[in-house]
Amino acid sequence: MVRVGFFGRLLLSLKSLIVVGLGRLPQRALGWIFHLFFLYHKPPLHQDGNLLPGRKNRLTVLAWWGIGLLCKTLDLLALAEWADLITQLLHPRARMLSATEKEEARKIFGAHLNWNQVRLLEGSRLAKIGKWHVGSESMAVCVGHTLHFSRRIVCFPGSRDMRWLVHELAHVVQLERIGLVYIPEALWAQRNGGYDHGGTAKLSAWSFGSFNREQQAEICADCYLKMALSGEEDAHCKRLMEELKQGLI
Numbered sequence: 001m002v003r004v005g006f007f008g009r010l011l012l013s014l015k016s017l018i019v020v021g022l023g024r025l026p027q028r029a030l031g032w033i034f035h036l037f038f039l040y041h042k043p044p045l046h047q048d049g050n051l052l053p054g055r056k057n058r059l060t061v062l063a064w065w066g067i068g069l070l071c072k073t074l075d076l077l078a079l080a081e082w083a084d085l086i087t088q089l090l091h092p093r094a095r096m097l098s099a100t101e102k103e104e105a106r107k108i109f110g111a112h113l114n115w116n117q118v119r120l121l122e123g124s125r126l127a128k129i130g131k132w133h134v135g136s137e138s139m140a141v142c143v144g145h146t147l148h149f150s151r152r153i154v155c156f157p158g159s160r161d162m163r164w165l166v167h168e169l170a171h172v173v174q175l176e177r178i179g180l181v182y183i184p185e186a187l188w189a190q191r192n193g194g195y196d197h198g199g200t201a202k203l204s205a206w207s208f209g210s211f212n213r214e215q216q217a218e219i220c221a222d223c224y225l226k227m228a229l230s231g232e233e234d235a236h237c238k239r240l241m242e243e244l245k246q247g248l249i
């Protein structure tokens with residue numbers, strides 16, 4: 001794979017801002033209108049897949065509708081693409097995925113991700129602050145298509161860091177599919193339901209869209225690891241990954 005230099009990466013980010021920002025404008029405008037009239041509005045889910053009890057509470061629904069509308073408006077302004085371009089400009093060392101990382105991640109996401117838009121910023125100050133704030137050993141923060149890691153990641157087939165990278169890339173897929181609204185939904189998921197997807201019992205019975213945003217990312221990561229270690233695709237993973245590729249999230 002040809003290594004793309006800083007100016008090449010900057011141009012690719014600029015191209016994404018123009019092509020994706022303008023190209024997806026009609027689709028994003030439609031999403032905004034749908035959201036405005038409650039035609040598409042998915043309130044956060046509990047771990048058991050049921051709607052939150054607050055669903056009946058008009059204020060809760062209205063608050064989520066408002067957050068959603070704000071995100072849809074920011075999508076129209078191509079905020080994620082602007083963030084990608086500015087991050088690349090401010091952090092020349094933000095790199096693209098390596099050949100191995102891309103090859104491994106493709107096993108899960110196929111062609112359903114704009115690979116040239118993804119950037120990795122290892123040893124990111126933002127992620128380090130986040131790590132310090134929550135007191136964890138390491139942390140990743142996903143801003144647009146840029147994945148901020150608190151430390152350098154070592155990715156090879158089946159490694160823990162490769163699994164971690166797949167989890168973060170799942171958030172990029174969520175961004176591409178539903179826009180910035182995935183961020184408040186993921187933050188909600190971290191405090192309600194968490195990361196545990198419930199294992200085989202739920203993986204065999206639930207649809208991909210029934211899991212919260214963090215559980216969805218964990219499913220991608222676990223399915224990747226299972227496939228990388230066994231060399232075979234698990235039947236449940238196959239169905240769930242197919243739903244993800246179809247955009248049923």
Ligand SMILES: [Zn+2]
Pocket residue numbers: 167168171186214217
């Ligand atoms: Zn996550």
